[in-house]
Amino acid sequence: MQNPFIIGEKIYLRPLDMDDVDSFVLWLNDAEVRQYLSMAFPFNKIREKEFIEKLYKDDREVVLGIVLKENDKLIGNLALHKISISCRHAGLGIVIGDKSCWSKGYGTEALNLMLGYGFDQLNLHRIFLTVLSFNERAIHTYEKVGFRREGISRDHIYRNGEYHDLYYMGILEHEWREQNGNG
Amino acid sequence: MQNPFIIGDKIYLRPLDMEDVDSFVSWLSDTEIRKYLGITSPMNKLGEEKYIKELYRDEKNINLGIMLKDGDEFIGSVGLHDFSIVHRNAEIGIVIGKKNYWSKGHGTEALRLMMGYGFGQLNLHKIYLRVMEYNPRAIRAYEKVGFKTEAVFRKHVYADGEYYDDIYMAVLKD
Secondary structure, three states: OOOOOOOOOOEEEEEEHHHHHHHHHHHOHHHHHHOOOOOOOOHHHHHHHHHHHHHOOOOOEEEEEEEOOOOOOEEEEEEEEEEEOOOOOOEEEEEEEHHHHOOOOOHHHHHHHHHHHHHHHOOOOOEEEEEEEOOOOHHHHHHHHEEEEEEEEEEEEOOOOOEEEEEEEEEEEHHHHHOOOOO | OOOOOOOOOOOOEEEEOHHHHHHHHHHHOOOHHHHHHHHOOOOOOHHHHHHHHHHOOOOOOOEEEEOOOOOOOOEEEEEEEEEEEEOOEEEEEOOOOOOHHHOOOHHHHHHHHHHHHHHHOOOOOOEEEEEEOOOOOHHHHHOOOEEEEEEEEEEEEEEEEEEEEEEEEEEEEO
16 A cells, blocks of 8 residues: 555545646546536646645645555545634545446445544544535435435536536534444 | 547547647647737747646636547647626637648537537537638638627738738527
8 A cells, every 4th residue: 555544445545646646637527527526627737736736735625545455546536625623514525536436335435434534533523515416326325424415505506508406415423423333 | 538528529628738838839830820810929838838827727718629539639729718607608719730630520520519518518608709701611610510600890800911801700509
């Protein structure tokens, strides 16, 4: 494993570095991947390098790469954004950019690792996210790891020729502890 | 394919990056291409690097490279510029810089892909463009993909010692 930061069963999470730029530029431009993300614009190496240069300078943002243990292959990333020190909440984002790794449970495992990190190490009270209504696979995964649907922004996102609802989902510290048997 | 952003039949569109500077400087220096684009002042690598550095930073301009699927050759670019958030319109611009690929239908396909993106993903209402009257090949391509002439600015541009009309064309979402 290369610089493992959090180690799971089939995957581990590690810091992102400049060598990862090419993978992200490939994934984030892919129409199938990007339709689920909040951004609809092109992303080149310059913008991605800029993003990676800024990483870890601000402790209110934690971004980690998702890597397969079996071959050290980077398949995506996930992040806690905009960590609020006073409210103890953070937004979560995840992308599995390598489409051959979709629906294999890697996202679920990465989410569980990140939730554990957020609640147990960063002492968060609440983790929330937004997801497009047509991203059913993701919604199912979020529910599986304990997120609840909290709200809907109607027709919030325009994608593929029509408007789509944006769902807000969240999980609280005590819910996480109850479901993980250490409450 | 390298970082395909929109995939077509014979071509695909990908984000532009620093490696593309040299191609643009050579294309935009070419007399014939400059004449069609209405560019009258020189563009050097420094200026082009500055342009590419700022790309995709604000969400008001998009420029994508046109690539041949066969051989990953970079042949030109197509962009949507000056999005108006209120009016939901944008100007489209295109250049096939590799002249040996002119009149092969690649520009038409690139326009179609970009229009699909503009209307289908960016939710634009109208896409417009300007073309010089001495560029009939471009005008034909624009008409083919649905652009209609909306206005003619008479004797608006000066090229090779003469004044020419500048034609405004546009297409609405529906």
